[in-house]
Amino acid sequence: xxxxxxxxxxxxxxxxxxxxxxxxxxxxxxxxxxxxxxxxxxxxxxxxxxxxxxxxxxxxxxxxxxxxxxxxxxxxxxxxxxxxxxxxxxxxxxxxxxxxxxxxxxxxxxxxxxxxxxxxxxxxxxxxxxxxxxxxxxxxxxxxxxxxxxxxxxxxxxxxxxxxxxxxxx
Numbered sequence: 001x002x003x004x005x006x007x008x009x010x011x012x013x014x015x016x017x018x019x020x021x022x023x024x025x026x027x028x029x030x031x032x033x034x035x036x037x038x039x040x041x042x043x044x045x046x047x048x049x050x051x052x053x054x055x056x057x058x059x060x061x062x063x064x065x066x067x068x069x070x071x072x073x074x075x076x077x078x079x080x081x082x083x084x085x086x087x088x089x090x091x092x093x094x095x096x097x098x099x100x101x102x103x104x105x106x107x108x109x110x111x112x113x114x115x116x117x118x119x120x121x122x123x124x125x126x127x128x129x130x131x132x133x134x135x136x137x138x139x140x141x142x143x144x145x146x147x148x149x150x151x152x153x154x155x156x157x158x159x160x161x162x163x164x165x166x167x168x169x170x
Contacts, residue, residue: 014050055074057074116140
């Protein structure tokens with residue numbers, strides 16, 4: 001705390017997920033206009049890593065000598081590394097009324113972008129400097145991951161974060 005009411009803080013968040021991707025595409029019919037064929041597949045092995053550094057400005061109000069409520073907010077730096085489907089192949093046979101997914105090509109794209117965070121914190125202090133607390137924070141950034149020179153994938157980073165932990169006042 002820089003004063004009894006205002007302070008600064010920070011936090012680090014890291015998450016990793018591996019989920020199958022629901023892939024869908026529409027392929028034109030080679031003989032008939034306005035008769036597209038749909039392709040659907042689940043593609044496994046798709047991973048995503050997200051690292052976020054949150055800087056926080058803090059406005060705090062003591063509601064009791066041992067209890068403090070605070071609003072926090074500030075910029076967040078997000079780094080997202082994600083596997084993306086960049087191309088696919090399909091199979092078809094005469095009379096070409098159906099097409100089946102065959103294979104996919106993937107790549108790993110990485111991007112860094114500044115976003116924001118905002119939230120609230122409630123703390124109970126056992127001593128003047130040491131306590132426990134609970135925090136709820138929303139952070140967000142929109143990143144455009146490059147696929148090739150002409151295409152990019154738009155992804156959202158951040159989300160709702162809840163946590164409990166040690167509170168230290170200096």
